[in-house]
Amino acid sequence: MADLTGLFAPERVAVVGATPGEGSVGRAITANLIEGFSGEVVGVNPNYGTVLGVECVDSLADAGEPDLAVVVVPPGIAIEVVREAGEVGVENVVVITAGFGETGSEGATRERELREVAREYDLNLVGPNSLGIMSTSVGLNATFGPDDALEGNLSFMSQSGAFITAVIDWANDQGIGFNDVVSLGNKAVLDEADFVEAWNEDDGTDVVIGYLEGIEEGREFIETAREVTRDTPVVLVKSGRTDAGAQAASSHTGTIAGSERAYEAGLAQAGVLRAESVQELFDSAQMLANQPLPEGESVAVITNAGGPGVMSTDAVGDSRLSMASFSEDTLERFRESLPAEGNIYNPVDIVGDADIERFADALEAALSDPNVGMALVLSAPTAVLDYEVLAERTVELREEYDKPVAACFMGGERVAPAAELLREAGIPNYFDPARAVDSLDSLARYREISAREYDAPTAFDVDRERVRELLDRAEERGDNRIGVEAMGILDAYGIPIPEREVVSDPVEAERVAESIDGEAVMKIVSPDIMHKSDIGGVKVGVPESEVYDAYEDLVARARNYQPDATLLGVQIQEMVDLDRGVETIVGTNRDPQFGPLLLFGLGGIFVETLEDVTVRIAPVSESEATEMIDGIDAAPLLRGARGREPVDETAITETIGRLSQLVTDFPEIVELDINPLVVTPEGATAIDIALTVEQ
Incomplete structure (x- = not known):
């Protein structure tokens, strides 16, 4: 693990390329550092003795052993500056300069050279093509953005510098703060896995959030994030989900985008919560950063507005959450305290004329019920309701019962003071009930992630030498696609095949x-x-x-x-008796970022039409293989639908595990389909295979 302490908590920062020129990046970074940084700032530029009142020296060797160098010089010179940083003992470098891998083949060559220099001296290098970094705990703003971030407990990384400037401007308006902010740029050395790992050890970071366009080292990221997310939630927006979006991401950052299915599988296996929008990213982050994890997935909705109550119920139905079923004691409390026209069942309608005491009594009754895991306080403004007092009582009850609470105080200007009280106590307020429910859902999802137990993939006894011989034989023929004659490869890895001969x-x-x-x-x-x-x-x-x-x-x-x-x-x-079996498919496709992507689903001639499949990144454990089987819509067909005898699911699990080991052992296998894999009550048999290798 890279020690990034000097990156985010330096005592002395050198700006290489500092300049007093109006409108220049060198000036903007220097000015941002001078404004709030608690340490020392020195400029490096042989053309000036001082820049904006700070000392300016000729080279990094004269800069007094800085902990961090921020490089703002032309790309050709930047490489030499990074080399000098390594030679004089600067361990942390942020390369703002563009003109590297994002610009074409010549820039890619420069980026390779930059990476080699950084690795030669074991530098923590951010960028190139980066907006810079921030760390609010020491007042560090080493960016050329227009605003400082507020102090907070979120750490934020982004592959887009422009996105960072927009987010900080918006977050300042919303009162949302950050601990560290990193513009990843081209990720020549430090990437998302490095920051996720470092922030997990940082007491100032409660939630890691990010915007990514691609992940180059997918397997490494899964392994790192899987450990981190046991303790620290990670929420990401990953763009490039569509073919057009992926192409745009590639042209923008030099990222070769992997398949969307690979990202879905990889992020899920890593324990990362994936947000589909910026709004969802911050809704989830704020809830995760400030609320306790729920004991269960049941939600109590307390509302003075029937319509919004129904909306929230629909939103719960669309999530993994459930509407709480109250105990008899709680129902009796509602009967005694609510008017006859109210509703004592969930959602609890306390009626439009409810005052503060009725609201608070209902919320307390719900939170005290052991069947309730979390609560949503939902209200429309009325003449008898003081939103600020309701906010105060909501905060008190959340703290007393230590259960997650989301607020949906609907309205505009009337809501603002109450929303601020709630925000300061870590309770987000939403106008839309669906957003409130989604934020509670993120807590339930993370609770499941943090409780996961990861088991190692099973190591099967296989005949690797036989597979190597068969693959070499195909290479000698000049074939990169191998059909049914490759059934011996499956046999060598213990996957049952029919008796056959060519x-x-x-x-x-x-x-x-x-x-x-x-x-x-x-x-x-x-x-x-x-x-x-x-x-x-x-x-x-x-x-x-x-x-x-x-x-x-x-x-x-x-x-x-x-x-x-x-x-x-x-x-x-x-022949294999198909009447007693189900035709499935088990296959793999090698993703450029994540490696082998395993697929399982309904097979035969319908696989491309129905596309009822689940995917995981190999290697997979036995439990992950079981999840793949459970995840298809056609799973009931395997379990005896319409009076059929259940098939041997253990045989499917083992086949997935053996295929996972095969494609992990032989990375030259880029595609492999077992279709159909016929599964009967007695076992599984691979009927056909199509295999593509990389010569």
Whole structure:
């Protein structure tokens, strides 16, 4: 783990490229540092003796051993400045300068050189192409943004500097503060995993939030964040979800975007809460930073407005939360305290003429109920209700019962003083009941994440040498796509396959068919024809007497379809009883950021139409494989729907685990589909395989 103490709590900062020139980045950074930094600031620029009243020296060697160097010089010079920083013992560097990987091949070459220099001297380097960093605990604003951040308990990282300036301006208006802020830039050295890990050890950070356009080292991020999120919530907005968005992200930051499914799986496995909008990002962050975790997922809604109460109930129904069922003692308290026209069940309608005491009594009754995990106080303004007093009583009861409370005091100017009281006590106020419910939902989701137990993937006894031999043989042929002839790879990793043999003439086909008990399945074998059924390249239920003619027909179909295709023969295999089984698919696709992406779902010919699949990043544990099975919509089909006998789910779990180990052991496997994997009450059998390797 990198020690980033000197980055966020330096005693002396050098601005390389400091200048008094109006409108310059060097001036803006120097001015921001002078304004609030509790340590010393020195400029580095041979053209000036002082800049904005601070000492200016010729080089970093003359700067008095700064803890942090902020580099604002042209890209070619920036590399030499970073080298000098390493030579004189500066451990922390922020490179503001652009013109690196985000600009094309020449810039990418410069960025590689910058990275090599930083690693040679073991530097903590932020950027290049960065807005800079902030740390409010020491008054550090080493950015060229127009505003200082308020002090708070959120630490914020962003791949977009412009997003940071907009967020800080908005957050200042909302009274939201930050501990540290980092503009990641191109992430040549330090990346999101480094900051997530560092902030987990920082007492001033309660929640980590961020905006990311891509994660280059996906597996490393999962492993780091998985440990961090046991103690510290991490909430991220990841852009580039659509093809167009991914392309825009690539052109903006030089990031090669991974597949959206890989990000969904990777962030979930890492324990990261993913926000779909900036509003959701901060709603979740504020709730997580200031509220206790709930004991359960049940919500009590206390309201003086029937319509908004129904809206909140709908929002709960759309979330993982549930409406609390009150105990009989609580119901009796409501019967005694509420008017006859009120509703004692959830949502609790205390009626529009409710005063402060009725509101407070109802909220206390709900919070004291052991069946209630959290509460939403929802009100519309009335002449008999003082919002500020209601806010004070809400804060008192939240503290007394130590249960999460969200507020939805609806209104405009009338609400502002009460909302400020609530905010100071860590209770966010929302105009929209759905936002209030979503913020409570984030608490329940994080409670589940923090309680997770991660088990190591099972290490199966396999034959790696046999797989290496089969892959080498394909490489010698110049094939990067391998079809049913690669069934031996599955066999070597303990994944059950039918008895089969590949033959190269019809007489051999008859000989093999004689040894099979019952009818046979015959498939054309060609690395150039992946979807064999589409061309009639598969025959099922072939009796022994028809095997000769079936062989010649399959070869003729393949030749007619693709005359230049490489034909390796025809595979003869025993039939598997599909009537008692379910056709599933288990597959993998190698993502450029996260590595092998495992897929499980309903298989056969419907997989591309229904797309009923779940995904995880390999390697996966047994529990993660089980989650993949539970996650598909068709899971009831595996468990005996419509009177069918349940299939052997343990066999599916093991197959996923063995495939996970295979693609982890052999990174040259870029795509592999077992389709179908037929699962019966007795086990699972891989019927067909398509495999692509990187030469």
